[in-house]
Amino acid sequence: MNNLKLGIFGLRRGLDYLEAAQMNGFEVTAVCDADASCLAAAKQRLPNAAVYTDPEDLLRHPMDAVFLANFFHEHAPWAVRFLEQGVHVLSECASNATMAQGVQLVRADEKSGAVYMLAENYPFMLFNREMKRVYEGGTLGRALYAEGEYNHPFDLFDAGNVRALRSYTSHWRNWLPRSYYITHSLAPLMYATGAVPRQVSALPVFAPDPPEAPVSNRCGDKAAVITTLNDDGSVFKVTGCAAFGAHGNSYRLCCENGQIENLRGMGDKVMLRYNGWQIPEGMEEVNFYLPAPDDMDPAVLAKFGHGGGDYFVMRYFYNAVAHGAPVPFDVYFATTMASVAILAHRSILEGGRPIPVPDFRREADRAQYEADTRSPFPAGPQDRPDLPCCSDPAYAPSAQQLEKYRAIVGDAMFRK
Ligand SMILES: NC(=O)c1ccc[n+]([C@@H]2O[C@H](COP(=O)([O-])OP(=O)(O)OC[C@H]3O[C@@H](n4cnc5c(N)ncnc54)[C@H](O)[C@@H]3O)[C@@H](O)[C@H]2O)c1
The missing domain is CATH 3.40.50.720 (NAD(P)-binding Rossmann-like Domain)
Incomplete structure (x- = not known):
């Protein structure tokens, strides 16, 4: 019941x-x-x-x-x-x-x-659970550098996609800076290692959509390449939500004694490698494997979205509400990621300037940002946001692109 x-x-x-x-x-x-x-x-x-x-x-x-x-x-x-x-x-x-x-x-x-x-689900994919398990086992030593890549290109000419995902010109997906959707690339690294970003800088990959594409995309960037310097001295490199070929998400933890990564295009498989002189007992120098199921029947888990990630999110949430268990992504974890996302975009707009990431546990950091309401998203059909969403602030979809876009979605400017 x-x-x-x-x-x-x-x-x-x-x-x-x-x-x-x-x-x-x-x-x-x-x-x-x-x-x-x-x-x-x-x-x-x-x-x-x-x-x-x-x-x-x-x-x-x-x-x-x-x-x-x-x-x-x-x-x-x-x-x-x-x-x-x-x-x-x-x-x-x-x-x-x-x-x-x-x-x-x-x-x-x-x-x-x-x-x-x-509700961040990517850290609960099988390979990310395995990376956390191996890292916490200690054989790799301390994390020095890590990469997180969330890459989600769409077929811009697929009218069904356009209708389903961005059905009017001021829909958030048409105004999304590349760095803002950062949680799927960053959270698995923070969750596995415990490192917390304290400074961010970023560069854009500016590559606008083809002129004949039916789009109303205000952001001509295909990726934000973001680096963070963390509280333990480690460095992360993450992409936000990128759109270069080919689709996939990948992660790599590079540590003192070796490294572990999931392999692009190889499903849930991981590669765990050690320095030749630091191989733990029972392991090889190079270990390439499909992680063993560590929870419920994989066939049941597979029914839930994102490799079972959605199931784990709900389980953690229920246990927190019903039994007072700790949540994996609390308000500080969540707002730190959002700060990285927002400040990475500002770094892009300022030529890659490094920007400190606030710690909202501290009142001084809150005071610095409590009146900072700048947003790249329009609040209404006539609204012009106070922050450009693209690395090139002058970029806008062409009349030809908009005409083709409206032929698919109609003339709605704002929420239907
Ligand atoms: N974690 C994941 O894997 C994952 C996957 C997909 C989406 N998401 C996230 O889920 C969220 C929703 O994504 P989506 O693709 O469904 O977005 P969407 O814009 O397509 O849909 C949002 C829905 O909310 C409704 N809505 C919004 N404001 C409303 C209001 N004031 N009154 C009534 N209805 C309102 C809209 O009518 C719409 O149906 C986003 O934050 C997205 O990033 C996460």
Whole structure:
């Protein structure tokens, strides 16, 4: 019998988590989305749940916890409001889109007795669980350098993709700076090693979409190449959300005695190598293997999205809410990643300048950013954001591109 009541806000990504929520002990009793087709899909799968189009109504609905899967750049204000009501919050994978929101979120979390957790799922893919296990086993020694790459190119000419992912000109995906979607490349490294970024600098790969593509993409960059200097002296190199061929995500931890990485294009396989003079007993110098299942039946896990990552996210969240267990990605972890994302973009706009990453546990760092509301996302159809989303601030889609884009999605400028 599922004993904790969960609401879901944003039903495109939100419904992906339904089975994981139910299997882990949540009963989904309320859902919210302004989009009629999303609501119809939800009603079919959840005939007894309350259905809302306005999140203000969801806020009034009595429930224990909420899953925020609304627009990428609008999680923090809702998280704050639910936390203020004592509702536990699981938030999709950018905790905040401005520095000021990060400060507000940390303050709300500290005041609230409720749990806050970021719904970051990539650290729970099999190879990332294996990297963490091996690293914590100690045979590699201390991490010195690590790489995280999240690369998600789309076929720009696929009309179905365009409609599904960016169905009006001011949709967040059309204004997303390459560094902002950083959690899938950065979180696995922070989670495995425990290192926390304290300085960031970044460079863009500017490569605009072809002139004949049906796009309304305001960002002509294909990647942000981001480096962080961390609190333990290690350095990370991560991509944010890149779009160069070919699709995939990969990670590599380079340590004092050796290194471990997942292999691009090789599924869940990893390669673990040691210096010839530092091979632990029972290992080879080069170990190439598929990690053994370390949890439930892999066939069952595979039913959940992202290599089972979605299942683990819900399990950690449920255990935190129901049993007071610690969450893997708390408000400090989440806002640190968001700060890296936001400040990496500013570094790009300033030619790669290194920028300190604040520690929002410290009041002085909060004070520095509490009024910093600069955002690259438009707040409405006429709004011009106060920060360019592209490394070239003058870049904009061409009239030809926009015409082809509108032929697919129609004329809507703002939320349909
Ligand atoms: N972790 C992952 O693997 C993963 C995968 C996909 C998406 N995501 C994240 O999930 C979030 C949602 O992604 P998506 O692709 O579903 O985005 P989307 O923009 O396609 O959908 C957002 C949904 O929220 C609804 N919504 C937003 N604000 C609303 C409001 N004020 N009132 C009513 N409805 C509202 C919209 O109608 C829409 O259906 C994003 O943060 C994204 O980054 C994560």
